[in-house]
Amino acid sequence: MTASRRTIHIHCDQWHLAWDHSISPIATIRSGETLTFDLLDAACGQITENSTIEAVKTLDFSQVDQVNGPIYVEGAEPGDTLEIEMVDLQPATWGWTAIIPGFGLLADEFSEPALKIWQLEGGANGWGEFAPGIKLPLEPFCGEIGLAPAASGAHSTIPPYRHGGNMDTKHLTKGAHLYLPVEVTGALFSIGDGHAAQGDGEVCGTAIETPMQATLRLTVRKDIQVPEPQFLTAGPLTPRTNTAGYYATDGIGPDLMEATRNAIRHMIDYLQRTYHLSRADAYMLCSVAVDLKLCEVVDAPHWVVSAFLPLSIFTNPA
Structure with a gap:
């Protein structure tokens, strides 16, 4: 059986909760082989399609952002690059978006939990x-994609790192190729955190979180080296939402994070005023549909951050 024809299946219960090179691999593959992962949602099954707000209130945060793996890739050595091709990404028939107290860009302003199924x-x-x-086209991707680090010990799956992790990059859809620097023998690849759709920035901390079936091809590249993650998109970017105009709100100031917060605050106000959404719903809609862009970063002391709202998601005129 050739490497290009063999497919390995990773089940939804084969997960772990840290980037750690001491975790034993659950499968070994040859370079160029394909794997299919059945992934739980980012809450590790704590939120279901029948959940209520109580599931957010009782969420065990130590169990979120689990990743399936690790996968040992034969021939991968420190200094190599692992190429991850997104062959297919299929979401479940349901998902969730939540405001989790203490989490997100405007955590200090949204202290009450909220849940959208x-x-x-x-x-x-x-x-x-x-x-x-308000209808959103689905553009599935996985937020967590990474390799084990060379540094010893358990490293949280919540942030991103140079070896990958919680990158939440919405452009890693079907057909994209991600390149990650290998730090340990075998690479030790893991993936999780299925998203059915997300705005650039994921401002409230959750996208449309969903179980996902992800089919990937992993290839060791000894001919290229990357210092941090790089990717080739299938393109064009978000073609299913780039079908109409955009309404954008700016945040301007000397602090990039505060300018970003202001751009989202202004967009929340716009959504409340124009589409009569509650403030919590407007914030969650920003997280799943609004794209943050750095529009100007060279004219000190002030920078410009813009929040772009795709008008194509609205089936009724404002």
């Missing part, structure tokens, strides 16, 4: 309805 139709090319008159 989505019904997702049509698979990877389908839709999710946020509210009457």
Whole structure:
């Protein structure tokens, strides 16, 4: 059987909760082989399609952002690059978005939990309805993609690192190729955190979180070296939402983070005023649909951050 034809299946219960090179691999593959992962949602099954707000209130944060793996890739050595091709990404028929107290860009302003359960139709090319008159096209990807670090000990799966991790990069959709620097023998690859859709920035800390079936091809590249993650997108970027105009709000100031917060605050105000959303719903919609962009970073002392709202998601005129 050739490497290109063999497919290995990783089950949803084969997960771990830290980036740690001492964790034993659950499978060994040859370079160029394909794997299919059945992934739980980012809450590790604590939130289901029948959950209520109580699930957010009782969420055990020590169990979130689990990743499936690790996978030992034969021939991978420190200094190499692992190429991860997104062959197929299929979300479940449901997902969730939440405001989790203490988490997100505006955590100090949103102290009460909120939960939105989505019904997702049509698979990877389908839709999710946020509210009457607001439909989001699905563009699935995985937020957590990474390799084991050379540094000893357990490293949290919550942040991103040079070896990958919780990158939450919405452009790593089907057809994209991600390149990660290998730090340990075998690379020790893991993945998780399925997203059906997300805005650049994921401002409230959650996207449309969903169980995911992810099919990937892992290839050791000895001909290229990357210092930190790099990727080739399938392109064009977000083609299913780039079908109409955008409304953008700016945040301007000497502090990039505060300018970012202001851009989202202004967008929340706009969504409340124009589409009559609650403040919590407007914040969650920003997280799943609004893209943050650095529009100007060279004219000190002030920088410009813009929040872009795709008007194509609204089925009724404002």
